[in-house]
Amino acid sequence: MNKKGRLFLGVIMLMLVVLVLSSCGQDKRVVLNVYNWGDYIDESVIDTFEKKYNIRVNYDTFSTNEDMYVKIKSGGANYDVLFPSDYTIERMIKEDMLAKLDFNNIPNYKYIEERFKNLDYDPQNEYSVPYMWGTVGILYNKTMVDEPVTSWRILWDQKYNKQILMLDSQRDSIGVALKMLGYDMNTRNLEELEAAKEALIQQKPLVLAYVGDDVKDKMIAGEAALAVVWSGDAVNMKQESSDLEYALPREGSNLWFDAMVVPKTSKHKAEAEKFINFMCEPEIAFKNADYIDYSSPHREVKKMLDPALLNDPAAYPKEEDLVNYDIFKDLGDYLKVYDRIWTEVKAH
């Protein structure tokens, strides 16, 4: 028994030594923590970056702006590059959470088209470098929906009971309901918001599920007839299954921009800027755009893309088609009302 005990202690000591050694022996490279949307990069690009700059990338993903924001705001997490959307960038700038970028370190910024610079969320363009942009619309399966899809109202049609997928994202889903009712997606009118809430609650029995990135898998497999999706995902899914088609409802929708930013808490700002610059290198930007199928704001990428894609209104809608398209704005304290409404819809 005694022997066994000693053996046991020995094994423990050995394990500890091995662990300590293995953790000490790890490389001394700078670690860059990158926090991006799920399925929003060609991961081979990260390897290329690591080799080129001798920086280790710790890559992590989030599924909505809101959960990313809470993670950063709570202060517990330490990230160096984030990929938030317009309204969240606006909010983070207001709350002094972002670092001003040194554009001398980001020469590739010159490739970004002018119309994507100095947008409302970052008027002087000091904090962000655009990554992708797109719209929100309806993806439908032509074998299950034979009528033309022109309006958000189809998502409230009894015919499609349990065949509708909604986004599990507060601003997007409330926005869809607001647009369906003919209101602005950034409304601060409580009556309009309550009406949107009622509409969403009324719709809930028809909804199969509130989804995130799993919408791709579900729609390609033919699990549902209709889904609210971001445009890039729609392009991607259309390539996977010819049964699928993307429609932009006539009531208008949401136009969004995702950009790369560096939080103030970052300890590796220079490396973060290197990363952002790297992401704007034409070949890299093309690789990403080609892999995730979202619309790129990059001038050179557009030249490399398949012309058919450039003419696809799902991928690159013409500016004149985007009337009634709202860009989400930060709502400040009024966000609490949106929070409450979404909580109540989900809890119902």
Add this chain to the structure above:
Amino acid sequence: MKRFLKKGYAALIYLFLYAPILILIVFSFNASKSRGTWAGFTFNWYLQLFKDRQIMKALSNTMIIAVLSAVIATVIGTAAAIGIHNMKRLKKTIVMNLTYIPVVNPDIVTGLSLMLLFVFSNFQLGFVSLLLAHITFNIPYVILSVMPKLKQLDKHLYEAALDLGATPFEAYRKVILPEIMPGVFTGLLLAFTLSVDDFVISFFTTGSGVSTLSIIIYSMARRGINPKINALSSLLFLTVLLLLIIVNLRMSGENKKKE
């Protein structure tokens, strides 16, 4: 007839328990991503699994945290059990009741309360916070495994050792510790498995891109069906099965020796 009924019922329950797992395993060899139909045999998903950086990193995180937290919890817990064992009755009851708090408390509350603590004290969420959380929920299980062995201990053993000239430290190391070793070992194993299996507490106390297997599986499952998860399932199932067989064989061997 009755016997037949019982066998049939047991078979149904086993089918209910095993069918989903076996189907996962079978479909991990399916060439197509679709799960309704069989499109031929492939090892492709296993290859992809081993090539996936995030999963491999998570696997090593899971193992390092499980070993470290189990060992540290076992050391603290065993010492605590000996200390508590020697306490006066009232004090002992109070401390033992406190020990039950994390066992009884819902995981989600333990997880978020630790998250609040880390954030409140400006402690970076990541590997260390994850490790601290795992140690925290492991200690009580170690204590609960060691306590029964201490109760079985002959009270005079320790005194006899002292009478024979051992120092108190020697008496503990050479007499008490070997006696309670089976309990300590059970505690260690239990702590290790609980740590590997935990999702909820890890989910709340991690950050900065540090993931465990459970966290990766959750985020993959939320992204839809992925044959890589199937491949991972069958490997984990095989590991669990092997480990349990080894542990059981060892235990039955020991029991036979005692008899």
Add this chain to the structure above:
Amino acid sequence: MKRNWLSYPYLLWMLLFIFLPLLLVLFYSITVRTEEGISFTMEHFRRFLEPIYLRVLFRSVKLALISTLLCLLLGYPMAMILAGNHFKQKNIMVFLFVVPMWMNFLLRTYAWMTLLEKTGLINTFLSWLGLSPLNLLYTEEAVILGMVYNFLPFMVLPIYSVLSKIDKNLIEAAEDLGADGFTVFRKVIIPLSLPGVISGITMVFMPAVTTFVISRLLGGGQFTLIGNLIEQQFLLVGDWSFGSAISMVMMAVILLSIGVMSKYEKENEGGGLL
């Protein structure tokens, strides 16, 4: 033998990582941060009393109770079979029953996702039979199924361990006194197995009422349980005060159910669960 100090590191640890965090939850649940600073309030608890949130609580308790009942109905006969001497390889039977329990529970839940889908195996089989596919995933039934599947062993094992300790002489004595099989079951076996049943009920009900994973993966965000509500408040909305208040309510529910259960439970020194 004064060796109390050996437990001091542990006591310090628990103070720091169990007691203090719980105090923080309490603190967040009864305070509100305004421009003037922090003040005490009951508004978060009052908010929870709104019908919409009470319904979430009611739904959680309802689903957990149904799952517990199903586990008991399915599990008790199974425990009896395992405890009886019907099989030569009894140890292997028990072993086989325990194995799936050691499998990561997310994987066990995920397995059902792939089975229940519209294009999943069950529906493929149904359409092969010429039947129309059913809506199985993302329903209340799917959530209950996930709970039963994950927690069934927690019901069977305690009952099994109590049943296998019952003195066979007692049963024989009852039979000698003229009791038939059913009477023996009703008057001897059931009362004697009660402690196992009670700890089984507690061990199924507790994780079922607090889960947020099963309802998320098998309910598709349609069925918000109290666990989902807490997760949402902490990780999506960032309203820690309301989240803490809901957590306090959840702890109260758990303590209450444990209190009720332990009233029935005979003196039983811990351990022996695994």
